[in-house]
Amino acid sequence: xxxxxxxxxxxxxxxxxxxxxxxxxxxxxxxxxxxxxxxxxxxxxxxxxxxxxxxxxxxxxxxxxxxxxxxxxxxxxxxxxxxxxxxxxxxxxxxxxxxxxxxxxxxxxxxxxxxxxxxxxxxxxxxxxxxxxxxxxxxxxxxxxxxxxxxxxxxxxxxxxxxxxxxxxxxxxxxxxxxxxxxxxxxxxxxxxxxxxxxxxxxxxxxxxxxxxxxxxxxxxxxxxxxxxxxxxxxxxxxxxxxxxxxxxxxxxxxxxxxxxxxxxxxxxxxxxxxxxxxxxxxxxxxxxxxxxxxxxxxxxxxxxxxxxxxxxxxxxxxxxxxxxxxxxxxxxxxxxxxxxxxxxxxxxxxxxxxxxxxxxxxxxxxxxxxxxxxxxxxxxxxxxxx
Amino acid sequence: xxxxxxxxxxxxxxxxxxxxxxxxxxxxxxxxxxxxxxxxxxxxxxxxxxxxxxxxxxxxxxxxxxxxxxxxxxxxxxxxxxxxxxxxxxxxxxxxxxxxxxxxxxxxxxxxxxxxxxxxxxxxxxxxxxxxxxxxxxxxxxxxxxxxxxxxxxxxxxxxxxxxxxxxxxxxxxxxxxxxxxxxxxxxxxxxxxxxxxxxxxxxxxxxxxxxxxxxxxxxxxxxxxxxxxxxxxxxxxxxxxxxxxxxxxxxxxxxxxxxxxxxxxxxxxxxxxxxxxxxxxxxxxxxxxxxxxxxxxxxxxxxxxxxxxxxxxxxxxxxxxxxxxxxxxxxxxxxxxxxxxxxxxxxxxxxxxxxxxxxxxxxxxxx
Numbered sequence: 032x033x034x035x036x037x038x039x040x041x042x043x044x045x046x047x048x049x050x051x052x053x054x055x056x057x058x059x060x061x062x063x064x065x066x067x068x069x070x071x072x073x074x075x076x077x078x079x080x081x082x083x084x085x086x087x088x089x090x091x092x093x094x095x096x097x098x099x100x101x102x103x104x105x106x107x108x109x110x111x112x113x114x115x116x117x118x119x120x121x122x123x124x125x126x127x128x129x130x131x132x133x134x135x136x137x138x139x140x141x142x143x144x145x146x147x148x149x150x151x152x153x154x155x156x157x158x159x160x161x162x163x164x165x166x167x168x169x170x171x172x173x174x175x176x177x178x179x180x181x182x183x184x185x186x187x188x189x190x191x192x193x194x195x196x197x198x199x200x201x202x203x204x205x206x207x208x209x210x211x212x213x214x215x216x217x218x219x220x221x222x223x224x225x226x227x228x229x230x231x232x233x234x235x236x237x238x239x240x241x242x243x244x245x246x247x248x249x250x251x252x253x254x255x256x257x258x259x260x261x262x263x264x265x266x267x268x269x270x271x272x273x274x275x276x277x278x279x280x281x282x283x284x285x286x287x288x289x290x291x292x293x294x295x296x297x298x299x300x301x302x303x304x305x306x307x308x309x310x311x312x313x314x315x316x317x318x319x320x321x322x323x324x325x326x327x328x329x330x331x332x333x334x335x336x337x338x339x340x341x342x343x344x345x346x347x348x349x350x351x352x353x354x355x356x357x358x359x360x361x362x363x364x365x366x367x368x369x370x371x372x373x374x375x376x377x378x379x380x381x382x383x384x385x386x387x388x389x390x391x392x393x394x395x396x397x398x399x400x401x402x403x404x405x406x407x408x409x410x411x412x413x414x415x416x417x418x
Numbered sequence: 419x420x421x422x423x424x425x426x427x428x429x430x431x432x433x434x435x436x437x438x439x440x441x442x443x444x445x446x447x448x449x450x451x452x453x454x455x456x457x458x459x460x461x462x463x464x465x466x467x468x469x470x471x472x473x474x475x476x477x478x479x480x481x482x483x484x485x486x487x488x489x490x491x492x493x494x495x496x497x498x499x500x501x502x503x504x505x506x507x508x509x510x511x512x513x514x515x516x517x518x519x520x521x522x523x524x525x526x527x528x529x530x531x532x533x534x535x536x537x538x539x540x541x542x543x544x545x546x547x548x549x550x551x552x553x554x555x556x557x558x559x560x561x562x563x564x565x566x567x568x569x570x571x572x573x574x575x576x577x578x579x580x581x582x583x584x585x586x587x588x589x590x591x592x593x594x595x596x597x598x599x600x601x602x603x604x605x606x607x608x609x610x611x612x613x614x615x616x617x618x619x620x621x622x623x624x625x626x627x628x629x630x631x632x633x634x635x636x637x638x639x640x641x642x643x644x645x646x647x648x649x650x651x652x653x654x655x656x657x658x659x660x661x662x663x664x665x666x667x668x669x670x671x672x673x674x675x676x677x678x679x680x681x682x683x684x685x686x687x688x689x690x691x692x693x694x695x696x697x698x699x700x701x702x703x704x705x706x707x708x709x710x711x712x713x714x715x716x717x718x719x720x721x722x723x724x725x726x727x728x729x730x731x732x733x734x735x736x737x738x739x740x741x742x743x744x745x746x747x748x749x750x751x752x753x754x755x756x757x758x759x760x761x762x763x764x765x766x767x768x769x770x771x772x773x774x775x776x777x778x779x780x781x782x783x784x785x786x
Contacts, residue, residue, distance in 0.1 A: 337490075
C-alpha cells in the first residue's frame, strides 16, 4: 500500500487526483481499505485523465505496477507512480524526471519525442480505453453540432457517422495526416457554429447549477419550517401542562372540570395554528402561477422622478462657502467627527436657500376649511412652477 | 364652546371608530371609516394621560412631519382631532406591511417585485429627504402596503428635520438591525445617509428573505456588520475611530457580496454595495439611487397591483403602533418588559422566533 501524501514539486496544477486503492495512514482507521483517497495534485496538459462528477481525477493504481523503463516495481518502491505519455506508454515519475528534465526527448519505447508536461495520470487499467477517452473528448470539443443545426435527420446521421469515422481513425492511427486535415477543414468551416454551441453548453450547465442550488435552498427552508413548527407545538404543549397545574393549584373548582376545559382550549389553539400555517406549495408551482397571472396590466419602465420638484433648482445657486456663524462649529471640527458621521453643512445651507425660494409662486391660502391640506406648502403645485 | 372646540367637534363627527385592531405603549389603533363616504381609515388614539410631561415626543413628531408630507409612498395623515384627553390621528388604512410579506413563505418574489418595492421605498424616502426630513426608523415593519400594492413609509415617531450646524442629534435611533455603523459608534452629527443604510439592509432582506444583519446587542451589531462587510479601514472611512463611542470590535476580512447574494444581478449588487458604504458621505443618496441603472434596466419593476400580497386575514394589526420608541422616556426594566409583551401580542405569529428584534436597546448606552 502506498503512503504517498504528496507528489514532488514538478507536477503541480489544479486538478485534484484520487488514486485508486491508496490509503493514507491518517485516515486509514475510518475508511475502507480500497476507498480512493485524494493523493496529490497534478497538472494535465493532454487529455488530463478522466474527471468524475466532482471534477477530480481518479488515478489507476495497482500492486503489480512496474515501470517498463527502469523495471522498478511497487515492491521495491512503494511510492512508485506511473504516468502515461501522449504516445500511451507508462513510465514512473523518476524516469520521467531523468529523461525529460533537460527538454523534449524521445520516448524510450516508441521513440516519439515527448515533453515532461505531457504526462498524465492513468485512470483506466487498459491504456487503449485511456486513449479512446482522450480522443473522444478532443473530438467532442469541436464536433459539437446538435440535431437542430441540421435540416433533416439524414444529414445529422451522416455527420455523426463522419465524426465516428474520424474518431476511429485517430484511435487506431489510421491515416492520421488525412484525418487531421479533415478536422482542420471542419474547424475552419464551422468556427462560428462551434463557438455558439460551446456557449450554449456553458449556459445550460450554469442554469442546471442554479436550479440545483435553488432546489437545495428550498429543501432547507422546508426542513427549517418543519423544525420550527415542531418546536412551537412542543412549547405549546408544555405551556398547556403548566397552565393546568397552575389552575389546579389556585382554583377551587372540580379538578376534572378544569382539566377538560384546558384540554378543549388546547385543541382549539392547535386547530387555529394549523389553519394559520399555510400549506406549502413548491416554489416552482408558485412561480408558474405568478407567470400565469394576468398580463393585462403591463409593467412600466422606471421613471426616476415623477414630479417637477427640482424645477426650482435654477432659482438659486449655492456657494461653496458662507460666512455663517452656525457652521463655524463644522469648520472647527478638527477631529473630523462630523465628517466621519456624514454630516454635511452644505445640506443645512441648501435647506436655508430652498426654504427661501420654495412656494414663492404659490397663491395665498384662500380656503380655511382645508387648513390641514393647505399645510402642504412644501409640495410644488404643477400649475405654478416657474418655467 | 369656542370656535376651536366647535371645529374639533365637527372633525370628530367626520370619522367613525370601529373595532380596536392593535395597541402600542403610547397609542391604540382602531379601524375606522369616514362617516360620509365609508372610506376605510385607521384611527390612532394617543393616550395623553399616561405621560406626566405632556404629549409623547413621538406623537408630536408624527403629527409634525406627516402633516407636511404628502406623497404616494408616504402614509397619509388625513385628519387630527382631540377627544376628551386623547389626541386622534386619522391615517390611511393599510392592510399589510413588508415584514409580513417577507415572512410569508407561501409567497415567491421575482427580481422585478423586489425592484418595484425598492423603487417605491426610495421614492418615498427621497421625498422625505428633499423636504429635509430624516425618517430614522426604516425597516420592513414600517413599510406598509396598501390594497393596491403601493408601498408607503409609515411611523414617523422618530423622524426629525436635518439639524442646523452645531446642533446635536441623538444616536439612539433606528431599530438595531437597520442601524448604520456611524450611529452605533455614537455619532451625534449625521445626515440622510443613515436612512440609506437602512434601505440597503431592507434591500438585502428582500433578496435573502431573512434579516441581513441581525445583531443581538449593539456591540454584536457592529460585529455582525463587520463580519458581513469587512472591518473598515481608515482609508475607507476616514476618522471613524474618533467617533464618540468608538470601540474596536476586531478585524474581519471583506467577502464579496456575490458569495451571499448568488442570484442577484450585477446592477442590484452594485446598488446594494453603494447603500452599504461605510463612509456616510460617500453612501449613495436617495436621488442618486433613483437614477441607478438597477431601476432603469430590465426587467421593469412589477406594477404595484401585481405584487405578491399575503393571504388576507380577518383583522391585521397595524404594525405601525408597535411602539418601539416608547422606551425613550420610561425607565428600563418593568416598562420595557411590559411593552415587549404587548408587541408580541400584536405582531405576526412568527415574531416569537426573534424576540430581541424589534426593540431599540436604550439601556446599553445609558452612561453616554
